[in-house]
Amino acid sequence: MSVSVGAVKLRGPVLAASGTFGYGTEVPLLERRALGGMVSKGIFLRPRDGTAPPRIAETPSGMLNAIGLQGPGVEALIRDYAPRWAGWDFPVFVNINGESAAEYGELAARLDGVPGVAGFEINISCPNVDQGGLYFGNDPRAAAAVTEAVRRRTRLPVWVKLTPMVSDIGVIARAVEAAGADALCAINTFVGMSIDLNAYKPRLSFRTGGLSGPAIRPLAVHLAHQAARAVRIPVIGIGGIARAEDALEFMVAGCAAVQVGTATFANPRAIAEVHDGIASIFESKGFSSLADLPRYLPRD
Amino acid sequence: MFLLDGALGGQRRVARDMFVISIEAPEIAASVRAGQFVNLGWSPGPLLRRPFSVYRVDGDRIEIVLKAVGEGTSQLLAMSAGDRLSCLGPLGHGFDLSAGPKSIVLISGGLGVAPMPLAAGEARSRGMHLTWVHGARSSDELCTEADGHEVIWATDDGSKGFTGNAVAAAPDADLVLACGPNRMLAAVANRWPDAQVAVETYMGCGTGVCLGCAVPLTGGGYDRACKEGPVYRAAGVDWPSLPSHLSYAVRA
Numbered sequence: 422m423s424v425s426v427g428a429v430k431l432r433g434p435v436l437a438a439s440g441t442f443g444y445g446t447e448v449p450l451l452e453r454r455a456l457g458g459m460v461s462k463g464i465f466l467r468p469r470d471g472t473a474p475p476r477i478a479e480t481p482s483g484m485l486n487a488i489g490l491q492g493p494g495v496e497a498l499i500r501d502y503a504p505r506w507a508g509w510d511f512p513v514f515v516n517i518n519g520e521s522a523a524e525y526g527e528l529a530a531r532l533d534g535v536p537g538v539a540g541f542e543i544n545i546s547c548p549n550v551d552q553g554g555l556y557f558g559n560d561p562r563a564a565a566a567v568t569e570a571v572r573r574r575t576r577l578p579v580w581v582k583l584t585p586m587v588s589d590i591g592v593i594a595r596a597v598e599a600a601g602a603d604a605l606c607a608i609n610t611f612v613g614m615s616i617d618l619n620a621y622k623p624r625l626s627f628r629t630g631g632l633s634g635p636a637i638r639p640l641a642v643h644l645a646h647q648a649a650r651a652v653r654i655p656v657i658g659i660g661g662i663a664r665a666e667d668a669l670e671f672m673v674a675g676c677a678a679v680q681v682g683t684a685t686f687a688n689p690r691a692i693a694e695v696h697d698g699i700a701s702i703f704e705s706k707g708f709s710s711l712a713d714l715p716r717y718l719p720r721d
Numbered sequence: 722m723f724l725l726d727g728a729l730g731g732q733r734r735v736a737r738d739m740f741v742i743s744i745e746a747p748e749i750a751a752s753v754r755a756g757q758f759v760n761l762g763w764s765p766g767p768l769l770r771r772p773f774s775v776y777r778v779d780g781d782r783i784e785i786v787l788k789a790v791g792e793g794t795s796q797l798l799a800m801s802a803g804d805r806l807s808c809l810g811p812l813g814h815g816f817d818l819s820a821g822p823k824s825i826v827l828i829s830g831g832l833g834v835a836p837m838p839l840a841a842g843e844a845r846s847r848g849m850h851l852t853w854v855h856g857a858r859s860s861d862e863l864c865t866e867a868d869g870h871e872v873i874w875a876t877d878d879g880s881k882g883f884t885g886n887a888v889a890a891a892p893d894a895d896l897v898l899a900c901g902p903n904r905m906l907a908a909v910a911n912r913w914p915d916a917q918v919a920v921e922t923y924m925g926c927g928t929g930v931c932l933g934c935a936v937p938l939t940g941g942g943y944d945r946a947c948k949e950g951p952v953y954r955a956a957g958v959d960w961p962s963l964p965s966h967l968s969y970a971v972r973a
Binding site: 440441442447449450462470471472474475477479482483484486626635683686687688689690 | 724762767769770923931933934936937963964
């Protein structure tokens, strides 16, 4: 079940999504043999407290979250987690965040060459302080600038996690491909809001949050497919995957691999179940490897 | 920590709209400490699990106490004996009695009764002088299962026991443990900064990864009710910043 995401060889097609697997040391009970890789919780240069509670709200077939990228900052990550990753038998990508393109570049430079860090996943769903808070991911030039800033500072693989909150994901996908991305991760959460009818105000203290879970899966399959059609680099599918069949939808639609996220919250064994489920479907269909899976990917 | 499927047992009513259900969970029953919780899932059910303090242990079974406060708890109460539940636990850090206080006071309000039978049992087995004060708005909302312990009852309307809240009815002791609505715990913190209190929060995973159960700390920042909590030193929590009245509250 090994797959290639560009030059990165993974022992399996299922990765743990950023923000749903901590730094890889927290989720118990998971059989790690099933992990193709993991993406760390998003990190900034400096420590961040995160947002005030309530931070999560369940919605039909999904959940909203506004955690605010709480984290210990890059130095603590290098000190406390990277040494452990260095001994693991699957690659760990670090999800990097910043308020300016320069900050992303600095993070990449700081992490480049640190044992245990296999590559980067750039979260471009952050507000760009230099551009008055406009999200990097909504503007092809800003998205490309961030990608380039990271690309210039590292030889490690650079993945870019795309936001679905755009009118044409293909435009952003092509812009970051041209700026040097090695792969795309599609997609991040949708921005949503839910109202507490007892308090007459939003259920999240941050007002809005990122919607994840099965509720977004068909939207995510479509956007991952649109991104895959637009570029030549691999796309990793993300969005509401809880079972093997969900993962295969993304793969048939053009994805090289997938990430499982919110499903892990309800089922700590979700990644192993998705991985093993794919293997047993392949066996029953007579596919010997992922290359045998028929794809639906007409090129733009 | 264990993840296991167990059969739902019987259900009993312990106060108005308040029920105890039991779940077959041998490994959890054998290892749970007072103040720890389980995160329950079922199919078909809501996306996220629902957290509950373990109320009692009965052989291979654990008991939880709940009210139908939302869709999840309503579904749980509508299930039948023999139905399977997925049970993740025991989770979090419970009460810590290892300092060996001579006297201990347990203060619970409403569904905050949940961790107290186990806490009372541990205090008794360690030979501590135990006082348990349990309060509710009125006698019909008061869970009066005492598990063989002597309990001081308190009701806001005076319909049973002391008139007023459980905090006001409680004596001083070497160690105070409390669980109940966050505003009650804030009152506990005022009177006994070193009390150990079990908080209610929204919760996602229960295992420390989603950071959804953030508890604001007086020293700044947040930590996780599911991992560092749910039991805190009372004065360590920034009470005005901790939301209450949860849509799927389990203890308020």
